[in-house]
Amino acid sequence: MNNLKKNKLIDSTFKIVGMLFTSLGILILIILLYNIIRAGYTRINWNFLISLPSRKPDIAGVYTAIIGTLDLMLLTIIFAIPVGVGAGIYLEEYSKKSKLSTILEINIANLAGVPSIIYGLLGLGIFVRFFGFGGSILSGSLTLSLLILPIIIVATREAIKAVPPSLKEASFALGASKWQTIQKVVLPSSFGGILTGIILSLSRAIGETAPLIVVGAMAYVPFVPHSIFDTFSVLPMQIFTWTTRPQAGFAIAAAGAIIVLLFITFIMNGIAVYFRNKWQKKLQ
C-alpha cells in the first residue's frame, strides 16, 4: 500500500472513530434523560412547582428549592462574575511578570481542582462563623462564588490571550490608553470565550450540593426566603434528601426535581449561548 492510500485510510478511520465517540456521549445523555423523564414525568405539573416540601411524597413540591436555587445563582452571578473577570483582566493585562505572579497563577489553576467540600468548609469557617452570616443564602452564594472564581479567572485569561496582539498594538498606536484598549478591543473580542467560561462555571455551581450541606442549606424549608440572611434550600439539596427517603413516592419526586433542575440549567445555558452567538455574528 502506498503512502497516499495509507493516509486516506487513517483519515477516514479517525473520522469514523471520532463520530462514534461523539455519538456515544449524546447516546448516554439521551438514555439518562429518558430514564429520568420516564420516572419523573408524572410529577411535573403546576402543583409540584408551587408546593412546599412535605412529609407526604404525593403533595411535596419544589417551590422553595426553585426559589432558593434562583436566588443563590443570582447572588453568585453578582459576586463571582465581576471579581473573576476583573481578576482575569488584571492578571493578563496589568500585572508584571514576577515570582509572585507565577505563584499566583499556579495557585489559581490548582484551586480549580480543589474538591468542592473543601470550599464548603472554608465557607463554614469564614462566612458562617467568622462573619456570622449563619446558614444563609448569603453564605451559600459567597461559598459558591469562591468555588467558581478560579474557573472564571482561567477562562477569562485564556480568552484574553487569544486576542491578536496586533489588534492591541493598533489601538495603542492610535492613542488609546490601556483601559480604552481593554474596553473597546480586548473585551469585545474575548467576550465569547469569557461567556463560555461563565456558562461552564454556573452550570457547575447550580448542581453543587456538598459545599452547601456544610454551609448549612436546609433539606426542609417550609417558607420562601425573604432576605439574603434567611435559611434556604436548593434543588440538588432537595433531590439528595428525597433520594435518601425510603418511600417510593419520594424517588418519583426526586426524578421530577431533577427534570426541573435540568430545565433551569438548559434555560440558563441557552440564554448565554444565544448572547454569545449574537455577539459573534455582530463581530463578523
Added chain:
Amino acid sequence: MTEKISEMMTETPIVEKAFDGKFKLQAKNVAVFYDDFQAIKNISMDIRSNSITAFIGPSGCGKSTFLRLFNRMNDYIDGFKVEGKIKIDDENIYKKKIHVEQLRKEVGMVFQKPNPFPKSIYDNVAYGLTIQGIKDKKLIDQRVEKALKQADLWSEVKDKLKKSALALSGGQQQRLCIARTLAVEPSILLMDEPTSALDPISTAKIEELIHQLKEEFTIIIVTHNMQQASRISDYTAFFYMGELIEFDKTKNIFTNPQKKQTENYITGRFG
C-alpha cells in the same frame, strides 16, 4: 566600530535649499537594550518634515526597533531600555512628563500586516476619534470621509461603511488601516513594511498613496524591498547589526554608496 560611527556623525547632515534648519525628528546617540541584548548601538539621525525616509537592512538589524522608538511602541516589551534622546519638534519624547497617548496622536503607525478591528469600516476609521472623546457626529462623519478619501478608499467603500472591515481584501484592509491612522490627523507616519503582505497591484496603490501623503506628512517607511525604497523615498538609511551604516539621499545610496556594506546589501550580495 566606534570609529566608523564617529566618522559618520562628523559628516554634515543633508541640507536642501528650501530647508529652514529645523528637523522634524531627531535621534541623538540612541541605544536600545532588551535586557542584556543591545538592539540599537549609538545611532544619531535627523529627519526633516515632509520627507519620506526609507529604513533598509537585513532582518534583525534593528530598523523596526528604531522605527518604533518614535511612537514609543517598544515600551510594552519586557526588558526594554532606551538611552540617548529622541526629539520630535525639538521635544524629547522619552522625558518623564510626556503624555504617551498624546504623542501617538501626533505620530501615526501602519503595521506590517493589515490589522483592522473586527468592527465596521466606519467604526475602524472613527476609532481614534471616539477614544479622544469626540462626540460630534457630524465632525466624525467629515473626518472619516476625509481620511478614507486621503487613503484612496472612499470610492470603494462609501456604500458599505456599516459593513465589517474584515470583509475587505488585504490591500483594501491596509488602506483602511492607513485611513484609520490619518483620521487622527498626525503629522508623522511610521510604516513598518506596509506592503510586505500585499500583492503587486495593492502595493503599487499604496506606494502611490505614500507619495501623495508626503505633502502633509513626514513619513518613515521600513522596507525589505530595495526597489520600493528607491522608488518612493527621498532619504534612505541602511542598518546593519543595530548600527546605522549609512544615511543619505536615496539617489546617493543607490548610485554611489559610501560604505562597502551598503553596496553589498543593495546589490544583493548579502541580506
